[in-house]
Amino acid sequence: MSYKIPLFDLNFDEREEKAIVETIRSNWISIGPRCEEMERIFAEMLGVKYAIGMSNCTTALHLAYLAVGIEEGDEVICPSLSFVATANAIRYIGAKPVFCDIENYDDLNISAARIEAAITPKTKAIVVMHFAGFPCDMDAIMAIAAKHNLRVVEDACHGPLSEYKGKKLGTIGEVGCFSFFSNKNISTGEGGMIVTNDEQVARRVKSLRSHGMTTMSYQRAKGHATSYDVVEVGYNYRMDDMRAAIAIVQFGKLQEDLNKRVKVRELYLTELKSLEDKIYVPFAGNTEFVSNYIFPIVLKNSDVENRDNVRERIHAKGVQTSVHYPAIHRFSAYKPFGANVPMTEYVTDNEITLPMYASLSGEDIKFIVDSLKDSI
Template identity: 60%
Template structure:
């Protein structure tokens, strides 16, 4: 066991009680709790539609289908992301075109590189708001408009985070969120697709439930007694047990993010005089989710980075690395391209512990340990 883990689940008896009440209600599949979770999420993000799904990977899959990406189309995306972002592109037999990130200080996809990668086959852009810090959405949306491209926001790291006072996920055509166990909002597994497009929302509800025109809960309540299947759909639904936990998590999220902001400030204060590291987004001013706290070593290589991580572990501090570059995975070698900034980062990134329960004393211990090792 680590003295200081990378992440700590923000659960207590409220989540237990919510799940128990749902089980006792005798309706545990998609139903009233899921509808309530969707409405609450949509309201908090000021978006017209939020559709709960079984995870964010399927949200990305459906998003690509909604915007019309088909076999052979190209989708520009980051390589510095979790592989699910790119897997979803292959689910629709499209071609991932990897864009480099802006800089060591800003590891979000580069708008300039997006522009360079556009071809007549380009159909969409997937951006990933790294760590809950926004991509340059004004420029990316302008490029998309100029070339008639759709924009999908992978906002897994950024619930309630903002870009110029707009919530991440609400700026592009479709936004996708994750509620995996280590995310800011956690239901164990789960995801959400958000959009202001009525047609996209209606089609998502069809596709998530086998293409059926009505769901079990609607029929159970007498709203319909039969259904048709009008499109080849999937079983991508979220159930009411997970949704009931999600509702409780939404009640906690604002306070959690405010505490994370304090943790980030403590880190910045403790590490501001350390040579040999870069702290990405150090001057970022928009409200953000602080999903992770990454640092970038300026010297050495992956072997040195791994050695420092091993020594931090010996000191009781769990770390990670967000992320291995997708274009280096065996399955994506055929789509690989030159991404020099991404390639440097994946050899020099360390993710330090970040969660709302971290104390200033713990942050100082992590920081002092890191200073000595560097």
Template identity: 65%
Template sequence: MSYKIPLFQLNFGEEEIQAVTETIRSKWISIGPKCEELEHLFEEMFHVNYAVSVSNCTDALHLACLLCEIGVGDEVICPSLTFAASVNCIRYVGATPVFCDIIGSEHLNLDPEDIERKITSKTKAIIVVHMAGFPAKMDEIMSIAKKYELKVIEDSCHGPLSEYKGKKLGTIGDVGCFSFFSNKNISTGEGGMLITNNEEMANRAKLLRSHGMTTMSYQRAKGHATSYDIENLGYNFRMDDIRASIAIEQLKKLQVDLDKRVAVRKRYIEKLQQIKNLVVPHADNQEFVSNYIMPIVLENCTSDYRDEVRAKLHEAGIQTSMHYPAIHRFSIYKEHNVSLPQTEYVTGHEITLPMYAALTNEDIDFIAETLNKILNG
């Protein structure tokens, strides 16, 4: 179906095409100079000591769990309102996810009070997801982590350059993880980045992302080494220079794109707050954020009605989505038998509206007017 207003719009132009062409012509397309350039750009933009490019954010999260020495018998506190990768990574290392509730419809991130209630002698870490690019309550979470000597992994794939009290998301905990999936603020199709201020973690991440090898083929081709050792049981989590070249161009556009999204969200809030029977999460946020998506939560209705509203929006040419189904209700995680009332309400009543920099005031007004007619007649 062709939509009048799609959910998102790829921010690609001739720059990305030219970057890929030049990389192919360089005859070095696997992990190499472009990946290194991208890592240095991340370090500068995020004011962080180390950045390690990887094949996707799932692998970054997997690596983060390994770097935090999470393993069999450990428990990791995590949200259920997230994409599956934020939880699957815990299982990859043999640990047990412990699902924590969110604050509510107005704040979609982990509830610090519920985090502390879920801590046991087996708890090793907390995975924080900054939902929609809006910061979790990091002061409270970091205080809890310090109190119980826990590691903190930030899944910041929704929030490149989003801030919390002047700090970039992903730089507050022990490790930050970012996604370059096709619909993210920084898009390369697939790809990701792990950032940290811990030198030992960064060095280990570089080993583990490439089979545990002490040097890579690019270093050997340039004469910096002639052989290698394998020190750890590693993985193939490498990014390639083709995708890195695209990411470099995306980073150049990022701040301008995010500034435009701020204006889009401001218009959205102005219009949506006039509509009865819905909540705009994080409407009171004063931090600079990426505005990755535009979630709303319906009130006084059922999840079936939410689905009817989405169907009517689609009929009007407005594409929507849901972020996300509750992870703890998937078949693979039902065994945990946990009740998360706030998460369950939001996942049954949330609608993700279109969000991208090129949305016009007319587009936003049409979305709001259509939504108001559906909800309030």
């Protein structure tokens, strides 16, 4: 179906095309100088010591978990209201995901109080996912982690340049992971990044992403090394220079894009006031600068059948929507792990993601909200 207003809009132009052509003409298209430049720029943007390019955010999460010492049989507390990769990467190691409920219908992030209640002697780490780019309660979560000697990994795939009390998301825990998937704020088609201030973590991630090798082909091509060792069994999780070239262009557009999204969100909040008795608007009271990756709403006094019917009526009017997310613990592969997350289940049955991108006009937003009103 062709939509009058799609869910998202790719922020590409001739600059990305030029970057790809220049990279091809350089005769170096695998991991190399553009990846190094991309990592340097991203580290500066977030104010961290190390940024390591990855093939995608799922591989970033996998190596982040390994780098902080998660092992087979460990328990890792994580949200169920997230993309399945957050939990899949835990299972790659043979660790157990322990699903934790959200704060409430106004805050779709993992609950700090419920994290503490879920801790057992087997708990090794906490994984937070900053929903839509809005920050979790990191002060409380970091205090809990310190109290119980737990590691903290931030799944910041929704939140490049989002802030929590002046700190960039992804830089508060020991490791932060970002996604550059096609519909993210920064898009390279596939791609991701790990950030950290821990030198030991950075060294291990760099080794693991390239088969556990001590040097890579680009370093050897520059004459800095002629041989290498393999110090542990690693993976092929590298990014390539073509995607890195696109990422560098996208970095240059990011701040302006996010500033425009802030204004789009303000227009949404104004238009949605008349629906306060019908919907929750999560994070409506947020005062932090955030990426506004998506715009979620949650229907009140509803169920999954009603939500799906509302979406169908909105689509018939020409507005594309989505659902973020099907709860992970309900997937067949995760049912054996169990979960007591009633608020997550209500949200996953009644959430609707409305279009969110920088080029949405006031007229577009009014049309979207009017379509929502009529559909409810």
